Amino acid sequence: MRKDGIATREKILDAAQDLILDRGYVGMTIEHVLDRVGITKGAFFHHFKTKDDLAKALLQRFADKDARIYGETRERAEKLSDDPLQQMLIFIRLFEEMFERLTEPYPGCLFASYLYELQQFDDETRGLIRESFRKWRELLKEKFEAIARKYPPQAEVSAASLADAFTVVLEGAFITGKALDEPGVISDQLRHFRNYVELLFRQPRP
Amino acid sequence: MRKDGIATREKILDAAQDLILDRGYVGMTIEHVLDRVGITKGAFFHHFKTKDDLAKALLQRFADKDARIYGETRERAEKLSDDPLQQMLIFIRLFEEMFERLTEPYPGCLFASYLYELQQFDDETRGLIRESFRKWRELLKEKFEAIARKYPPQAEVSAASLADAFTVVLEGAFITGKALDEPGVISDQLRHFRNYVELLFRQPRP
Structure with a gap:
């Protein structure tokens, strides 16, 4: 083309x-x-060819971009520290920085938008949504496993659900920030997640 | 009628x-x-009279029901303990119990659904959404203020954004649970929030 x-x-x-x-x-x-x-x-x-064709291409582009941002931010964090816990804290802080620049509520996540009209999409599109959420889980799960090997967690937690928690905070903060018309909600909520990770893995394994 | x-x-x-x-x-x-x-x-x-009329009545009913559940759960937690921190932990746990019973992904939150089609609604409806999110914030903010007076937080946090965090977890977990087709995500994520509150306010003020 x-x-x-x-x-x-x-x-x-x-x-x-x-x-x-x-x-x-x-x-x-x-x-x-x-x-x-x-x-x-x-x-x-x-x-x-069709509106449906556009919807699929759009979701694929969104998924690719998201995967790239997650991957690049993780790489950057890994260059900035050798410690898995510090890497995770830096990873979250880099996302905080991204969203601190907002002056208007974030327009939202295309995945969430599709999920609230799920009946309109076919199995292929639904599958792509599920795969993206799984990919994010996998990407951070490994890191939380490495953290837990070095720092005993202060509460019983699974690495997979901790990885999901990052996505949950973003998705929930997009909605809450939009509802309240307050763009600062997203970075504030990421900071809570960072506090949680810090408090949960406070002491290195002796 | x-x-x-x-x-x-x-x-x-x-x-x-x-x-x-x-x-x-x-x-x-x-x-x-x-x-x-x-x-x-x-x-x-x-x-x-119109579809728009139905949309408003529906949102009002959803808001009223939500306010009732939040209010009744807070009251129940206040009867079960005199300590504000324990009350908050019980409050979260009662929500965990509610969502533990799910065997299919939660269909979602009507507020979030409207927010992802916001252009379709007038200022009155948008105002009702904002007011509901503010009410939830107020309801839990007071409680977090009472907790912070008794237990010095382990990180600098605002009571309002901690109150928002509860809503953020629910909204984000509805989406993530639906995307992954895993109903257990909601109670898992509420447990993380409970862990966070517990770790954040661990030591009573001497």
């Missing part, structure tokens, strides 16, 4: 994402997208 | 809530509701 073709495709995806997070998937029509991007129906259908 | 009139109104609201949590607000049509309840269009419009 030529460069301007790729640019148009990305513009369609960007517009569709904004629209879906604001209006819902069913509430977003192809006309809304055409209006927002300033293209014809023909140009749209050159890139996506 | 006659007793069977109230019953039909409640049946419509129940059906609409299930449908919205599964299909989204725009994705739910009045025909879906008629089908589900087994009534005529005339019977529907006897109870609700």
Whole structure:
């Protein structure tokens, strides 16, 4: 595809994402997208066969971007310390920094948006959502296992559910920040999670 | 209104809530509701002037029910202990018990569903969502203030954001449990929040 073709495709995806997070998937029509991007129906259908096709491409792009951010942030944390606990605390702090810059409520997570209209999507799309949440769990679970080997936890916890807790905080904070119209909720809630990890693994194994 | 009139109104609201949590607000049509309840269009419009009218009544009912559950659970916890920290730990545990009974993923929170289609709702409805999240904050904030007076926290925290954290855990766990198709996520995540509160306020003020 030529460069301007790729640019148009990305513009369609960007517009569709904004629209879906604001209006819902069913509430977003192809006309809304055409209006927002300033293209014809023909140009749209050159890139996506159907609205459903667009929905899938959008979710795949969101999943890829998320996986990249999680992976890169983990790598950066691993370069900044050799200790698994410090790596996790740095990882959380890097996410806090990302969200501290917000001046308006975060528009939300595309996965959550799809999950609240789940009936509209086929098994393939549902599978992609589940796989993404599993990937996040796996990525952080290993790290929590390494932490627990070095620092005995102050309460009985599973590494998998601790890994989920990071995702839970983000998903819940997006909603709460939007409901209260307070963008600061996300970094505040990440700080609570960081406090928890710190308190839970306070003492190194003797 | 006659007793069977109230019953039909409640049946419509129940059906609409299930449908919205599964299909989204725009994705739910009045025909879906008629089908589900087994009534005529005339019977529907006897109870609700418009779909928008139904949406508002539904959110108000959800908000009232939520406020009642929060309030009653707080009261129960206050009867079971005189210590504010123990009251909070009991409060969380009572919610854990509620969600431990789930055998299927929780269908979700109507507030979150509306927030992911926010453009579809007017200022009055948005205001009701904000007020509900503020009420939950107020209800638990007082309690965290009383705890902090007695037990010095192990990290610098605000009572308001700790109160929000409870809501954040629930909202995030509904989404994560649904994504992973694992109902146990909700009680697991509440347990993490309980661990956090316990670790944060471990030592009574000397």
